[in-house]
Amino acid sequence: MRRGARRLDGRAHLRLGDLLSEAGAALTARPARTLLTAMGTVLGVAALVATLGLARTAGTQIVTRFDELAATSVQVRPAGQGGFAGADTTVRSSIPWDAGDRLARLNGVRSAGTYTALGTKASRTVPLVDPTGRDVVQLPVVAVSGGTFDAVRARVRTGRFFDDGHNVRRDPVAVLGPAAAQRLNVTRVDQGPVVFVDERPLIIVGILDGVVRQPELLGAVIIPDGIARTRFGLRAPAEVQVDVAVGAAELIGSQAALALDPNQPERLRVAVPRSPRGVQEQVQADVNGLFVVLGAISLLIGAIGIANITLVSVLERVGEIGLRRAVGAARRHVAAQFLVESAAVGLLGGIIGASGGVLTVVAVSAARGWTPVLDPWLPLAAPLSGLAIGLLAGAYPAWKATAIEPITALRQGT
């Protein structure tokens, strides 16, 4: 029975693997209780993950919609001018006539053109002897350059758009918006109908079907800058409409003024859409605030649940604790075991909760036809937060377990 020499300086210790397997055995001995104990953490973590994930998903969704129209739209106007660009303000404008061509050379610009509203003018088609004058309608007139049709993403219904050639030659041509065409009773352009604006004729070369931007064009008579200069004394374009590639708005915003007015770029003001990143963050902040608080509260309840059950478990296992102490466990080994057990319950809750949260995000996204978006750190951080909750919750019961006197515990006969 004797061993020859024993180490006198030995200290009690426990392998990590043994610690984990002892804790695992204790947890699997009562699987139902373990799962129920983890439930609070499951709900808390699931709520947090679902909240953060859905906020991210919804934020991205709003940005996607935002991109399609506004995020590719840039306007250049003279500085110090309000929203509406009227002909009377063009005196101060430093926008050159070839603004569209200049901007089209910039990388990221898909198309660009000038845009000047000239106010409403009396317009009619064929002269009729009509004392009531109902053949004359007041229509807004807009002067644009050839690139503007692309920049506002206009579609043609019949005929064609005028181009820079008409512009340079100062040809008396016009394109009608669909509403304007209806009021003037113009339905076809193949026979070269004429519209009289301020009693001077313009040949109608095309009728719009629709536009994506600048919807006021739908009811307007659209003429080239060239004829506008001749007939209406237009001095300079009031603004430039630019259609940019997705993501290029900020770049163009920083370059457009310099391209149009290299000597005094500060005389121009470039309107770019708000940064998508900012929009997204704001949406997330709105959604997150309340639900993160709710998730945190359910996590706290989860922690209290773990602490409670672990405490009950310590009291139930007084005999086991005494026994472990008797067979050589130091107090810290007993504490470590209960800490590992509660941490494992927390981790389990965190893993299940993270899975539930991710599934919730995917399910909601599927129902709404959204693209589910999740920060990559979230599925990793969620189980770790469960682990931390478990450790925190196990601290008091573990301390309680170390205070148990072995012989008292062993005499109780549990």
Place this chain on the structure above:
Amino acid sequence: MADVAPVVELVGVGRTFPGPPEVRALQDIDLVIPRGDYVSILGPSGSGKSTLLNLLGLLDRPTAGAFRLDGIDTSSLPEHRRAFLRGSRIGFVFQSFHLLNHRSIEENVELALLYSGVRPTQRRQRAAAALERVGLGHRLGFAPLTLSGGERQRVAIARAVVNRPSLLLADEPTGNLDDATTAQILDLFDELHAEGLTLAVTTHDADVARRAHRPVRIRDGRIEPIVAADPGIERP
């Protein structure tokens, strides 16, 4: 070799629990248990018997005097060293077995080797050998609750001897067993003693006490003088 020193040497040991009121549970205890001895510890409730058992098992520290286990002065050792000594040199057997019911009997025996750094494969071999030794080789893999009381106590004894302790402390080991089973357990103690194990057994049962080589009686916190001719026939 450590064999020169007695397994247990208590010199002027006292244990006082601070009050109020202050309780002097043990006073001036001088006790030597040489290697290979087999003592029974007798005494009525409140005599200081369990306090002595706590001290012998290194689960408590004396407030006076010195306790040397295998010649090592344990009074001044830090807690983790005492835990190691307890795990490696003392085996415990309890009245109510204290087996972990949801673990197999081998795992219960292995528990005694868990905190002294024995490798898992070696733990399993030694646990199986210890169970074989107490006559439970045919029960490997069983859960404690499927065994009889006597078999469970034999699992507990296997657990107590698996790390080849210097001292086996048994606290009312037969209190929960019938006469026939008690006899088997006492026979097993005799065999272990014959193999060189040192035993200290507390009991109320005169038959159990009689199997020991000498009685140690405690009354009012002091050891009563030994009457060599009368080895402990006293009913509580």
